[in-house]
Amino acid sequence: MKAPALLTIAAAVGLLGMRGPAVANPNTDLSVPRFPPLVLYVARGAGGCGDGCDEWIAAEGGFDIGSAQRLRTFLTQFSDRIPPIYFQSPGGIQEEAIAIGRLMRERGVTAGVGRTLPYGCAPGKDGEDRCLTLKRSGLPLAGELQSTGASCSSACVYALLGAQVRLVPPDARLGVHASRRVRVYPDGRVTRLPGDDQTQLGQATNELKQYVQEMGIDVGLIDTAFKTKFSDAYFLTRNEIVQFGIDTRTFQETRWTVLDSTSRRPSVFKLVVETHGDEGATTSLIQLACANAGEIQIGYVRAAAPNEIAPALVRAIAGDHRMTFARPGPAVHVTGLDNDTPYEPRSLSARPEFFEAAISAGSMVISESSLRPDSPHVLRLATAGLPEAIATLRKSCRPQSMASAR
Structure with missing residues (x-):
């Protein structure tokens, strides 16, 4: 049967x-x-x-x-x-x-x-x-x-x-x-x-x-x-x-993750999600890539709220090291993130010692100073995956770029 x-x-x-x-x-x-x-x-x-x-x-x-x-x-x-x-x-x-x-x-x-x-x-x-x-x-x-x-x-x-x-x-x-x-x-x-x-x-x-x-x-x-x-x-x-109430955590971040680790010019990224009550959730992207003169470029792409005045000063902080991002470029749309949201890109270049300080401190901080009453807005980023990511960049970037890294 x-x-x-x-x-x-x-x-x-x-x-x-x-x-x-x-x-x-x-x-x-x-x-x-x-x-x-x-x-x-x-x-x-x-x-x-x-x-x-x-x-x-x-x-x-x-x-x-x-x-x-x-x-x-x-x-x-x-x-x-x-x-x-x-x-x-x-x-x-x-x-x-x-x-x-x-x-x-x-x-x-x-x-x-x-x-x-x-x-x-x-x-x-x-x-x-x-x-x-x-x-x-x-x-x-x-x-x-x-x-x-x-x-x-x-x-x-x-x-x-x-x-x-x-x-x-x-x-x-x-x-x-x-x-x-x-x-x-x-x-x-x-x-x-x-x-x-x-x-x-x-x-x-x-x-x-x-x-x-x-x-x-x-x-x-x-x-x-x-x-x-x-x-x-x-x-x-x-x-x-x-x-919908599926995941309502107020702060989330990914590990530092290497993209295309076998390519000649790999990059590293981290995503951060913040939930702001009725304002909803925003996603930010931090990306690392090779730069010239022994430095690593840090790209910071943050969601730009409608009619928002961009932060006057955005800094990356690791231990005693403080770096200032350049003024933002034109708003962009980022594939893989919320497609309808404009994102504000900024960048700076830092020496490998900056990342060593972050690893030693256990975190890297991005601080945004603006006219908002809750200024400065601080993102404290964990370093999980960062040592491996920096090691990959050291191996894969142009020799002269990483020559000074120890």
């Missing part, structure tokens, strides 16, 4: 592609899943998931049938505190994601969005196969957690909402779109239901709104998601992430 097919809700950006329309005829296969089933493993790294956080759970792949039960079983190995769970997922079966969300709320779990990179993994097909074997071994894996390139989309977002504490780094993405009722077969095939059966989607949508409200999230998230058809994806802005 054949096992019956399961009627369920699909919400998976990975099924039909991250961007752009895709066509699926009624009653045709949507996928013999194009992403692997959800895999769970423990990862470890000193400070890998933040100050004092050396262990986390990686959850990668699609929310397939049985993934919620697998997580429940997986968590039985933790008798006391459960490490934070970091998702990297294109989505999957919505009911499974919601069940995972409820399970995390029940257990008081912290969850976030992040890519886990085990040290035993290597690029290429053979490396990917070996990596998947490692992840399924049940053994803790040494590795690092990165937010750059991390995403939690579609059904994954609904799982994330269930966490007691939600962590969405400034450079991670949350993708949403409308759901679709599908039939999931025991052999893994997923087919779209005929149009007549889609009438039940309304009831499922109401149940989804109820779940979102139970998790303390603004139901406007669902309205926003359902404005985007199933074959496309919409990525929430930082303001929407805050306004």
